[in-house]
Amino acid sequence: MKSRMGAFAHVASRTMAAVAAATLLASSAWAADPIKIGFSMAQSGPLAGSGKSALLAMKIWAEDENAKGGLLGRPVKLIYYDDQSNPANVPPIYTKLIDVDKVDLIVSGYATPIIAAALPIAMQHDMVLMGLFGLANNAKLKYDKYFGVAPIGEDPIAGVAAPFFGAADTLNPKPATVAVITPDIQFGHAVLEGVRGAAKTRGLKVVYDRTFPPSMTDFSTLVREVQAAHPDLVMIGTQPGQTINVARAIAEVGLDARLIGGGMTGLQTTDTETILGPQINGLVNFAYWLPAPKLQFPGSMAFVSKYQARAKGEGVDPIGYYVAPFAYADLQMLSEAVEATKSLEGDKLAEYLHKHTLHTIVGDVDYGPGGEWAKPRQFLIQFQNVKSKDPSQFMGTDHLVVVAPPDLKSGDLVTPFSKARP
Amino acid sequence: MPPFDLLANAIVAGLLLGGFYAGVAAGATISFGLLDIANIAHPAFVVFGAYAAFVLSAQFQIDPLVSALVVVPSFYVAGLLVYQIYHWAFERRGDDPMRGLAFFFGLMFVGEVLLILMFGVDYRYTSANYAATTLKLGKIALPLRQLIPFLGAGAILVAAQLFLRRTFLGRAILGVAQDHTAIRLMGANPVRLKRIAFGVSLALAGAAGVLLLILEPVEPSIGRDFIGRVFAIAVLGGMGSLPGTWIAAVLLGVIENLTSIFAGASWAPAVSFGFLLLTLAVRPSGLFGR
Numbered sequence: 001m002k003s004r005m006g007a008f009a010h011v012a013s014r015t016m017a018a019v020a021a022a023t024l025l026a027s028s029a030w031a032a033d034p035i036k037i038g039f040s041m042a043q044s045g046p047l048a049g050s051g052k053s054a055l056l057a058m059k060i061w062a063e064d065e066n067a068k069g070g071l072l073g074r075p076v077k078l079i080y081y082d083d084q085s086n087p088a089n090v091p092p093i094y095t096k097l098i099d100v101d102k103v104d105l106i107v108s109g110y111a112t113p114i115i116a117a118a119l120p121i122a123m124q125h126d127m128v129l130m131g132l133f134g135l136a137n138n139a140k141l142k143y144d145k146y147f148g149v150a151p152i153g154e155d156p157i158a159g160v161a162a163p164f165f166g167a168a169d170t171l172n173p174k175p176a177t178v179a180v181i182t183p184d185i186q187f188g189h190a191v192l193e194g195v196r197g198a199a200k201t202r203g204l205k206v207v208y209d210r211t212f213p214p215s216m217t218d219f220s221t222l223v224r225e226v227q228a229a230h231p232d233l234v235m236i237g238t239q240p241g242q243t244i245n246v247a248r249a250i251a252e253v254g255l256d257a258r259l260i261g262g263g264m265t266g267l268q269t270t271d272t273e274t275i276l277g278p279q280i281n282g283l284v285n286f287a288y289w290l291p292a293p294k295l296q297f298p299g300s301m302a303f304v305s306k307y308q309a310r311a312k313g314e315g316v317d318p319i320g321y322y323v324a325p326f327a328y329a330d331l332q333m334l335s336e337a338v339e340a341t342k343s344l345e346g347d348k349l350a351e352y353l354h355k356h357t358l359h360t361i362v363g364d365v366d367y368g369p370g371g372e373w374a375k376p377r378q379f380l381i382q383f384q385n386v387k388s389k390d391p392s393q394f395m396g397t398d399h400l401v402v403v404a405p406p407d408l409k410s411g412d413l414v415t416p417f418s419k420a421r422p
Numbered sequence: 423m424p425p426f427d428l429l430a431n432a433i434v435a436g437l438l439l440g441g442f443y444a445g446v447a448a449g450a451t452i453s454f455g456l457l458d459i460a461n462i463a464h465p466a467f468v469v470f471g472a473y474a475a476f477v478l479s480a481q482f483q484i485d486p487l488v489s490a491l492v493v494v495p496s497f498y499v500a501g502l503l504v505y506q507i508y509h510w511a512f513e514r515r516g517d518d519p520m521r522g523l524a525f526f527f528g529l530m531f532v533g534e535v536l537l538i539l540m541f542g543v544d545y546r547y548t549s550a551n552y553a554a555t556t557l558k559l560g561k562i563a564l565p566l567r568q569l570i571p572f573l574g575a576g577a578i579l580v581a582a583q584l585f586l587r588r589t590f591l592g593r594a595i596l597g598v599a600q601d602h603t604a605i606r607l608m609g610a611n612p613v614r615l616k617r618i619a620f621g622v623s624l625a626l627a628g629a630a631g632v633l634l635l636i637l638e639p640v641e642p643s644i645g646r647d648f649i650g651r652v653f654a655i656a657v658l659g660g661m662g663s664l665p666g667t668w669i670a671a672v673l674l675g676v677i678e679n680l681t682s683i684f685a686g687a688s689w690a691p692a693v694s695f696g697f698l699l700l701t702l703a704v705r706p707s708g709l710f711g712r
Contacts, residue, residue, distance in 0.1 A: 048543035212687035271544035315542035
C-alpha cells in the first residue's frame with residue numbers, strides 16, 4: 001500500500017511538474033509573442049524605387065529594435081505586402097493585415113496615392129496611421145490619428161512650393177512670371193494649388209499651368225509651350241519617370257529661366273541622378289534630409305552607414321538620403337509612443353504623438369493638430385558641377401548644394417539656369 | 423495662334439514618337455490582327471527586349487543597335503516556344519479566347535516580377551553617347567534618341583511588310599489569317615504557319631525593345647504604359663495592316679501633340695481615343711482594314 005501510495009505521489013509530483021513547466025512555457029511563449037506592424041509597400045511599379053529603399057530602412061529599424069530587446073519586452077515583426085504602386089491594391093492588403101494577420105499597429109506604404117487608399121481603413125478601425133511622404137492626405141479628412149512622416153508642415157499645399165519660392169524671393173530683380181509643369185493627378189493638383197497660392201501672395205503672373213496626363217512620356221512639346229511663355233520661374237512637380245523625361249526634354253529644347261525645378265520627385269534617388277548625369281546641372285529641387293552638418297542628428301549617420309552597407313546587396317538605392325531615414329524615423333516615432341504609453345491602443349498612441357516631442361534620426365518632431373509636422377523643415381538644393389554619370393558624385397553635399405533657406409545654406413544659387421549648365 | 427516653330431516642332435515630335443509607337447505596335451498587329459491571338463503581353467515583351475539590349479550593352483559593351491542582331495533571333499525562337507505552349511494549352515482545345523488572354527496576362531505579370539528579381543526596380547538606360555545628342559534643322563530639333571527609334575521602327579515595318587507580301591511564307595501566313603480551313607485543304611500546316619508568324623511578332627517586339635532603350639530609361643513595369651496605345655493603334659490601323667499601323671500611330675502622335683498646344687496635354691488621350699471611336703464608327707474595320 002505504501003509503495004502504491006509512493007508510486008501515486010511520484011506520478012502526481014511528475015504530473016504537477018509537467019503542468020507547471022507547460023504553464024511556464026506557455027507564459028514565456030506569450031511574452032515572446034511579437035508585436036506585429038503591418039503595411040503595404042511598393043516593391044514593383046513606378047513607386048518601387050523608393051518603396052524598396054523604405055522597406056530596407058524599416059527592416060533595419062526592426063533589427064535594431066529587436067537587438068535592444070524589442071517593444072514592451074516583445075519582439076517586433078514586420079508584416080508587409082507589395083501594393084505594386086497601385087492604390088487599388090491597398091484596401092484589401094490592409095483588410096488582410098488587420099483581419100487575418102491580426103497586426104497590432106499599421107503604418108502606410110510610400111507616397112500620397114497609397115496613403116490616401118490606406119487612410120479610410122485606419123479610420124474604420126480607429127488605428128493610428130503613420131503616413132510616409134504623403135502630400136495633404138489629411139487636409140480634408142482631419143483624422144486625429146493620422147501622422148504625416150515628411151517635414152512639409154501643417155499647410156502642405158503651401159509647403160510643397162515653399163522651398164522653391166523661398167529661393168525665388170532672394171532673386172534680384174524680383175521675378176514677375178511663373179510656369180508650372182505637373183501631372184493631372186492628386187499630387188499635381190496640390191502642386192498647382194501651392195504655386196497659385198505662392199504666386200498670388202507675391203504678385204507673380206502664372207503664364208503656364210496646364211497639367212499633363214500621368215502616362216505621358218514625351219515632354220518636348222510641353223516644354224516648348226513653356227518656353228514660348230518666357231517665364232522667369234518654372235516650377236516642376238513630377239513623379240519619378242516623368243522627372244527623367246521632363247529633365248531630358250529641358251536639355252533637348254534648351255529651356256532657360258531664372259529658376260527651374262522645385263518639386264521633382266525621383267531626383268533624390270541615385271538611379272535618376274546617374275541617368276541624367278550632367279543634364280541635371282542647374283535644376284533646383286526640394287530635399288528633406290542630406291548629410292549636411294546642420295542636419296546630422298543622433299543616429300542619422302550610423303543609420304546611413306548601416307543602410308549603405310546593405311543597399312547594394314539588396315538591389316536598392318545605394319545612397320538612401322531620401323525616403324530611407326524617414327521610413328526609419330516613422331517606426332521610431334510609433335515605437336516611442338508605444339513604449340511611453342505601454343499601450344497599442346490608437347487613442348493613447350495618438351494622444352502621445354500629438355503632445356510630445358518625438359526623437360528621431362531625422363531630428364526632433366512635434367506634430368500639429370492636423371497631423372503634420374508643426375514646424376516644416378524642407379530645403380532647396382541645386383545640382384552643380386556634375387561632370388559625369390558616376391554615382392559617387394551624389395554622395396555627400398559637394399554637388400547637391402543647399403541654396404535655401406538661409407539657415408541651412410551650404411552654397412550660392414547659380415542663376416539663370418543656363419549659367420549652371422555645362 | 424501659336425508660333426510657327428512651336429507648331430512645326432510639335433508635328434515633328436508627334437511624327438517621331440508616333441513612328442516609334444508604330445514599331446511597338448507592329449508585332450501586336452500581326453498577333454492580334456492576323457493570328458487572332460490577344461497577346462496582351464506584347465508591350466511586356468518589348469520591355470524584355472529593352473532589358474536584353476541593356477544586358478548586352480552593360481555586360482559586353484555592345485551598342486544597343488548592334489545588340490538587335492542577338493535580340494531579334496532570340497525573340498523569334500522565344501515566340502515559337504510561347505506559341506507552342508499557347509496552342510497546346512488553349513488553341514488546340516478550342517478553349518474560350520478569354521482563357522488565352524489570361525495566359526498572356528499571366529506571362530506579363532510573371533515576366534515583370536522576374537525582371538524585378540533580376541534587375542531590381544531602378545531605371546536602366548543605355549550609355550550610348552548619341553542618346554544625348556540633338557540635331558538641329560533650322561528651328562526644328564531632332565533628338566537622336568527619338569530619331570533613331572523612328573527610323574528603326576520604320577525599318578521594322580518595311581521589313582515585316584516585305585516578308586508578308588513578297589515571300590511565299592509571308593503570303594501563306596496572310597492566307598491563314600484569311601481562311602484557316604482553305605489553307606489546311608491546300609496541304610499546308612496552319613499551326614506551323616501561325617507559330618512562325620508569332621515568332622516574327624515577338625522578334626518585332628524584341629527589336630522595338632532595343633529602340634525603347636534608346637528612347638528612354640526602362641523599368642520593369644513600363645510596358646503597362648503602352649498597352650492601351652498599342653492596341654488602339656492596331657485597331658485604328660485596320661487589324662493586320664502594317665502600313666495602316668504606321669499611319670495610325672503617326673496620326674495619334676501628331677494629334678496628341680497638337681492637342682497639347684491648343685487645349686493642354688491632359689486632353690491628348692481623350693482626343694486620340696475620341697478620334698479612334700469616330701473612325702471606328704465610320705469605318706468599323708479601321709483605317710486600312712478590309
